[in-house]
Structure formats: structure tokens, C-alpha cells
Amino acid sequence: MNAAPASGPHSGPDSGPDSGPNSDPNSDPGSDPDSGGLSVERAQLALGGQPILRDVSLHVAQGEFVALLGPSGCGKTTLMRVIAGIQSADSGRVRIGGRDVTAAHPARRNVAMVFQSYALYPHLTVAQNIAVPLTMTRLNGWQRMPVLGGMMPGSRAARAAIQADVARTAGPLGLSHLLDRKPGQLSGGQRQRVALARAVIRAPGAFLMDEPLSNLDAALRVTTRREIVEVHRRVGAATLYVTHDQSEALTMADRIAVMQAGEILQIATPEVIYRDPVNLDVASFIGSPRINLLEAMAGESGEVRAAGQPTPLRTPARGPVTLAVRPEDWVLDPDGLPARVEHAEFLGDHMLVHLRIAGAPVILRAEAGLRVTVGETLHLGFAPERALLFGADGRRVAAEIREPARA
Amino acid sequence: MEAAPKRRRGEAVGAWLLTLPAVISFTVLLLLPTLAAVAMAFTDFELGVWPPAWIGLENFSELLADRGFRQSFANTVIYVGLVAPVSVGLGLAFALLIEAGTRGRAFFRAVFFLPVVSLTVAMASAWQYLLHPTIGPLNSLLRSLGIAGPAWLSSSDTVLVSLAAIGVWENAGFNMVLFMAGLTAIPRELREAASVDGARSAWSRFRLVTWPLLGPTTLFVVTITLIRSIRVFDTVAVLTRGGPNRASETLLYTMYTEGFTFLRLGYSAAITLVFLAIVLLLMLLQTRVLDKRVHYG
Known part of the structure; x- marks a missing residue:
């Protein structure tokens, strides 16, 4: 592999990628680490010699919803545990609400967390579960005593206030009629809402969610997504939402942080992540069906040829590059790349056609009315302003349009 | 159509045949000896005196009047009252400390488990030496502190x-x-959730999560410890023989001396029944009272 010479990595055509791996949190839009919210600065962690977090920095502004997206095992849950204080990092700082909490006990960080398994206390009723964060902070040890506690001074009033808060929190989540049940008597969706209620009952400085929807069935997942976004709006806390499901990240988040192998590759709005990924990993991780990748070659003057054919693109890079085209960005074009149809899937409002261009599998998202037969050869062009080019090292290189696109 | 009932009967016979070994061994090894002991308790059966006579509740009225038995009963209650709470509390403390530690877990587990696998009778001689009034290390330690250790x-x-x-x-x-087995069954996430939820001290996390979820284990441990400590016999037999002056005679030791030293098997069987009644009462207490207050998963 010979590295692309020229002028190194370039930003995409429209704007620049929002922020790269080691970017300063201050450069994130609408953020100032001192104003509140949640920020992680240069967190590093290795367990058993294996690096889990590599210099991770992240800022979530007050009221912002950031999805931490990555494949399983990429360190996203570990990062969340470091923020919550359940795990400590080897180096780096954590700030919540403008306060440095790096050394603080989880209980003193004012974070709320929804665990993947919900982690409800199985021996307590729904009402008691939701009340735990309040009883822990508002009652002292004597007042929490099982029988004696009721007789302690001030206990009665404090308990009544907690009960009122529990009712206020449980109502909007549809838990009012379940308050006396034990978690074991609830369905998965109900448990999930109890965990949510327990997290939001005190106004947390930061709100952490670890794949809260992964244990729900597909139909419930979609409705619960909206519920979570609504809860987030109501609470207004800096929210970090860990998921490996890109559709959750794309639909719910204000910004997405894409993480891989312990590194944050890119933090940006869903649209920028989708349209303007910084590298090949982000591009192929986001989008379903996956983005189509074609081996291409940048010639002497930067003109890009793919599958032996000229394309309307030019790049400052030289040598082998990767051309990436989203399935919906292909157009039928008699001058385009020859592609053999292998399989077609009808999906109601659209269809997916699986083809091969010079041996490489590609997918075309087409109108449902398109008639294709297996074995036939189509000619595919693409919208050049939407095509992406990546250098041999996987980093994004600029793609300029050589000639106007033909529709 | 007629085959169906026949086949069902055949199945029933097969089932009985399959359970037969268990039924026979239960009857011969458990049921009959227990019934024999119960029957014996109402006789004046003594080894070498034949035939035994049916004397009804006489053995039990003798028990009530027997100062030696009353002393042995009281000794057993005191012994259980000391051993059960302390060993349950210490067991829990050791388990929590070992769980919380990161180093030497296997070592400490082995050290504390050693007494269980070692032979009590053999270890008793070690204890005899340790507790010896003149040459024992315990008393010489006390002497060096200026305290005269008791015998x-x-x-x-x-x-x-x-x-x-x-x-x-x-x-x-x-x-x-x-x-420790009970502790490993408690999901770690619950303790983590407790600390995120504001349980700052280890004690408050223990109160919120560990203790309630350990309920079934604790109930089992308490019951098994009560029964094990009521059965105390080997240390008494080896170290003190119930002495001095019956001060350490326990139920099982009394039963043993009555039955195997004085050969009064009928009287000994009556003591066995008292012992059995206490154990059954404890089990009833467990299932009826405590079980209701414990949360199971």
C-alpha cells in the first residue's frame, strides 16, 4: 500500500467534518465546558494491558442529546461507566454541571443512569424503586430505618414529599397503576419505564443511558424511542445515550459520537455524520444498507477512475482510493459503470437491487416500479456531489466535480 | 380403544418399579428406624433385659424431673445461642470482606474453610493444647499481659x-x-445502580441491595447453623466428656451416655424424640414464619 501523497487528508465538499478524534471539546458547537452539561477530557483507560479508552474527549451541552454509537466492545459502555464513576479511568477528567467530579464518588456526581439490564431492585416495589434516589439524598440513615425510621423527627414530612414526587414522575410514564408491583411482575417495557422514572426523579446534572432499548422487542423499541426523547426534553439534562443501533442514534440524537476501538472517530449532527463522514469506518458504520465501496484509482492529474471507467470526480490524492456511494445516490446512466443484477428485493415503497460492479458487491435503492431481471446488466452513475472518496489510509479525501453531473 | 387403559396401567406399574429402589431404601433406612426409635421411647428397653415393657409416657415424665437432663437442655440452648449468631455474623463478615478484596481471595477462602474439612476430633487435641491452663499458648499470652487465664x-x-x-x-x-455463593448471585449492576442512586457508604449499599437480596441465603444459613450446633457432640465427647460436673453436657451427649454407657435405650430414645421435636420446630419456624419475610428473586 503506497500512501496517497499530495496534500494529505482533506475535508469533504460542503463543510468540514465537525470534529475529529482528538478535538478539543471547546470546538464543539454550542458548548462551553464551564457552562454546565457533561464533559470528558482526554480519558484513557487500559485493562489488563488492553487499551479500552484512547484519549477520549467529549462534551454534551446542557439540554443536549448525544448518542454514543459504536459496535459492541468499542468501549462506549466503559466510557459511560467512567462518567458515572463506577469505573475510574487511568487519566483524564470528567466534569458534570461545570464541576470537576473526576475523583468524586458516583453518589456525589449527580448523574442518573439507566442500565442496559435496568438494574431495578427486585425486592422493592415500583414506587420504592423510583423513590430510591430521593430517599438516599433526603433522608438520613436513621430516617431510613425500617420501623424506627417512621418515628424519627422530620421523617413523616420528608416521606410524604417523596411520595408526591414519585406520583408526579410516574404519571407521565404511565406507571401510576403499577406502583405497588414488584419488578418481577412487570413486562420488559414497563421495567424500562421504571428505570427511566428512577433516573429522572431527581433533576440530574447528566443523564446516562446504556442501550436502554436493547432488551425490548422491535415494535416497543420504536414507541419507547419517542418516550425517551420526550423525557429528555422535559428533564433538559445533558444526555449521553449509548447504542450500537444506528437508527436509534440517527432518529433520537442532536449529535452522534461515533466510537470505534476506544476512540471517538467523529462527533457531529446525524446529517453530517451521514453525508460527511471523516473516514471509511464512520461511512461504512452509518447507513443501512451499508454504503457501497468501490476500489478506484486517482490518476496523474487527480481524475478518479473506478472499475476501469472514468468518473466525474477529481481529487488532490494520488494512487488507490476508495469511492463510496450511498445506495440511494446511484442513478441509471447509460455512460455509467456496468453492473450485473444478482438479486432484487421488493420492500413496498422501494426496492433494493443487489449488483456487482467489477466483482464488487453494490446495492442500489430504487423506485418500487423498477423492472430488473437477474443477470441483466445495468449502467450506474452516481450523484457526484454526494459521492465520497477515501484515501488508502481510510481517511477522507476531497472529491471535486470534474464535469457537471448528468441525470 | 381398549388398549388405552391397559397401557396406562402398564405405565403406572413401570413407574412404581422405577421408584422401588428409592422407596425401599427410604423405608428401611429412614422410616423404620425412626418409627422404631419412637416406639422405643415408650418402653423401658434396656440392653440385656428382655422383654421390654410398654411404659407409656413414663420416660418423658422422668425426663422432666431429671435435673441432669434439664441441665443438658439448658447447656444446649446456651451453646446454640452463642454459636449460631456469632458464626452466622462472622461468616457474613468474612464473605463480604473476601468479596470486596481483590488479592488473596482463594487463600482466605481456603483458610476459613479449613475447619470445615478438617476432622473435629483430630483438631480437638489442637484445641486442648491451645486452651491448656498451664502450657497453652492462649494462657501464656494472657500471662504476658498480666492476666491470669482461667482453666x-x-x-x-x-x-x-x-x-x-x-x-x-x-x-x-x-x-x-x-x-459467598449467595453474594455471587447478586448482580453487580445492582450495587452500581445503588451507588449512582446516591448510596454513598458501603453500609447504605449493603442495606439497600446486599442484605435484602441475601435473604434466602441468610435464612438457609441460620437454619443449617441452628441444626448443626444443636447436634454438638464430638467436641464435648473428646474434650470434656460433659464435665466438669455436667457443666458441658449437651442433649446429644446425654443421649449417648444414657444409651451407650447406661444402656437405657428406651430413655435415650425419649431424648432423641425431644431432639427431633426441636429440629422439626426449627424447620417449621423457617418455612412458616421467616420464609414469608424473605424476597426470592
Whole structure:
């Protein structure tokens, strides 16, 4: 592999990628680490010699919803545990609400967390579960005593206030009629809402969610997504939402942080992540069906040829590059790349056609009315302003349009 | 159509045949001896005197009047009252400490479990040496501190406490292992959730999560410890023979001397029944009262 010479990595055509791996949190839009919210600065962690977090920095502004997206095992849950204080990092700082909490006990960080398994206390009723964060902070040890506690001074009033808060929190989540049940008597969706209620009952400085929807069935997942976004709006806390499901990240988040192998590759709005990924990993991780990748070659003057054919693109890079085209960005074009149809899937409002261009599998998202037969050869062009080019090292290189696109 | 009932009968016969070994061994090894002991308790059966006579409740009225038996009963209650709470508490403490630690877990687990796998009768001689009034290390340690140590096993004031200490040493490790098994069944995430939810101290996390979820284990440990400590026999038999002056005689030891020293098997069987009644009462207490207050998964 010979590295692309020229002028190194370039930003995409429209704007620049929002922020790269080691970017300063201050450069994130609408953020100032001192104003509140949640920020992680240069967190590093290795367990058993294996690096889990590599210099991770992240800022979530007050009221912002950031999805931490990555494949399983990429360190996203570990990062969340470091923020919550359940795990400590080897180096780096954590700030919540403008306060440095790096050394603080989880209980003193004012974070709320929804665990993947919900982690409800199985021996307590729904009402008691939701009340735990309040009883822990508002009652002292004597007042929490099982029988004696009721007789302690001030206990009665404090308990009544907690009960009122529990009712206020449980109502909007549809838990009012379940308050006396034990978690074991609830369905998965109900448990999930109890965990949510327990997290939001005190106004947390930061709100952490670890794949809260992964244990729900597909139909419930979609409705619960909206519920979570609504809860987030109501609470207004800096929210970090860990998921490996890109559709959750794309639909719910204000910004997405894409993480891989312990590194944050890119933090940006869903649209920028989708349209303007910084590298090949982000591009192929986001989008379903996956983005189509074609081996291409940048010639002497930067003109890009793919599958032996000229394309309307030019790049400052030289040598082998990767051309990436989203399935919906292909157009039928008699001058385009020859592609053999292998399989077609009808999906109601659209269809997916699986083809091969010079041996490489590609997918075309087409109108449902398109008639294709297996074995036939189509000619595919693409919208050049939407095509992406990546250098041999996987980093994004600029793609300029050589000639106007033909529709 | 007629084949169906026939086949069902054949199945029933097959089922009985399959359970037969268990039924026979249960009857021969458990049911009959127990019934024999119950029957014997109402006779004046003595080894060498034949035939035994049916004497009804006479054995039991004798028990009530027998000062030796009353002393042995009281000794047993005191012994259990010392051993059960202390060994359950220590077992829980050891388990929590070992769970919380990161280094030497296997080592400490083995050290505390050693008394369970070692032979009590053999270890008793070690204890005899440790507690010896003149050459024992314990008393020489006390002497170096300027305290005159008592004759641990031969003074009627301290003998029960000494035996109870050995009982705690025997039981705590066993309880620890049971508690450790219970602790591993508690999801780690619950304790993490508790600290995120504001349980700052280890004590408040223990109160919120560990103790309630350990309920079934604790119930089992308490019951098994009560039954194990009521059955105390080997240390008494080896170290004190119930002495001095019956100060350390326990139920099982009385039963043994009545039955195998004085050969009064009928009387001994009556003591066995009393013992059995206590154990059954404890089991009833467990299932009826405590079970309702414990949360199961």
C-alpha cells in the first residue's frame, strides 16, 4: 500500500467534518465546558494491558442529546461507566454541571443512569424503586430505618414529599397503576419505564443511558424511542445515550459520537455524520444498507477512475482510493459503470437491487416500479456531489466535480 | 380403544418399579428406624433385659424431673445461642470482606474453610493444647499481659464458652462459603445502580441491595447453623466428656451416655424424640414464619 501523497487528508465538499478524534471539546458547537452539561477530557483507560479508552474527549451541552454509537466492545459502555464513576479511568477528567467530579464518588456526581439490564431492585416495589434516589439524598440513615425510621423527627414530612414526587414522575410514564408491583411482575417495557422514572426523579446534572432499548422487542423499541426523547426534553439534562443501533442514534440524537476501538472517530449532527463522514469506518458504520465501496484509482492529474471507467470526480490524492456511494445516490446512466443484477428485493415503497460492479458487491435503492431481471446488466452513475472518496489510509479525501453531473 | 387403559396401567406399574429402589431404601433406612426409635421411647428397653415393657409416657415424665437432663437442655440452648449468631455474623463478615478484596481471595477462602474439612476430633487435641491452663499458648499470652487465664475447659464457668468458641470456629467457614455463593448471585449492576442512586457508604449499599437480596441465603444459613450446633457432640465427647460436673453436657451427649454407657435405650430414645421435636420446630419456624419475610428473586 503506497500512501496517497499530495496534500494529505482533506475535508469533504460542503463543510468540514465537525470534529475529529482528538478535538478539543471547546470546538464543539454550542458548548462551553464551564457552562454546565457533561464533559470528558482526554480519558484513557487500559485493562489488563488492553487499551479500552484512547484519549477520549467529549462534551454534551446542557439540554443536549448525544448518542454514543459504536459496535459492541468499542468501549462506549466503559466510557459511560467512567462518567458515572463506577469505573475510574487511568487519566483524564470528567466534569458534570461545570464541576470537576473526576475523583468524586458516583453518589456525589449527580448523574442518573439507566442500565442496559435496568438494574431495578427486585425486592422493592415500583414506587420504592423510583423513590430510591430521593430517599438516599433526603433522608438520613436513621430516617431510613425500617420501623424506627417512621418515628424519627422530620421523617413523616420528608416521606410524604417523596411520595408526591414519585406520583408526579410516574404519571407521565404511565406507571401510576403499577406502583405497588414488584419488578418481577412487570413486562420488559414497563421495567424500562421504571428505570427511566428512577433516573429522572431527581433533576440530574447528566443523564446516562446504556442501550436502554436493547432488551425490548422491535415494535416497543420504536414507541419507547419517542418516550425517551420526550423525557429528555422535559428533564433538559445533558444526555449521553449509548447504542450500537444506528437508527436509534440517527432518529433520537442532536449529535452522534461515533466510537470505534476506544476512540471517538467523529462527533457531529446525524446529517453530517451521514453525508460527511471523516473516514471509511464512520461511512461504512452509518447507513443501512451499508454504503457501497468501490476500489478506484486517482490518476496523474487527480481524475478518479473506478472499475476501469472514468468518473466525474477529481481529487488532490494520488494512487488507490476508495469511492463510496450511498445506495440511494446511484442513478441509471447509460455512460455509467456496468453492473450485473444478482438479486432484487421488493420492500413496498422501494426496492433494493443487489449488483456487482467489477466483482464488487453494490446495492442500489430504487423506485418500487423498477423492472430488473437477474443477470441483466445495468449502467450506474452516481450523484457526484454526494459521492465520497477515501484515501488508502481510510481517511477522507476531497472529491471535486470534474464535469457537471448528468441525470 | 381398549388398549388405552391397559397401557396406562402398564405405565403406572413401570413407574412404581422405577421408584422401588428409592422407596425401599427410604423405608428401611429412614422410616423404620425412626418409627422404631419412637416406639422405643415408650418402653423401658434396656440392653440385656428382655422383654421390654410398654411404659407409656413414663420416660418423658422422668425426663422432666431429671435435673441432669434439664441441665443438658439448658447447656444446649446456651451453646446454640452463642454459636449460631456469632458464626452466622462472622461468616457474613468474612464473605463480604473476601468479596470486596481483590488479592488473596482463594487463600482466605481456603483458610476459613479449613475447619470445615478438617476432622473435629483430630483438631480437638489442637484445641486442648491451645486452651491448656498451664502450657497453652492462649494462657501464656494472657500471662504476658498480666492476666491470669482461667482453666478454659476444666472450669464450669468457662467450659461452655470455650466449646462455643470452637463451635464458631467450626461453623463460620462453612457459613462463609454459603454466603459467598449467595453474594455471587447478586448482580453487580445492582450495587452500581445503588451507588449512582446516591448510596454513598458501603453500609447504605449493603442495606439497600446486599442484605435484602441475601435473604434466602441468610435464612438457609441460620437454619443449617441452628441444626448443626444443636447436634454438638464430638467436641464435648473428646474434650470434656460433659464435665466438669455436667457443666458441658449437651442433649446429644446425654443421649449417648444414657444409651451407650447406661444402656437405657428406651430413655435415650425419649431424648432423641425431644431432639427431633426441636429440629422439626426449627424447620417449621423457617418455612412458616421467616420464609414469608424473605424476597426470592
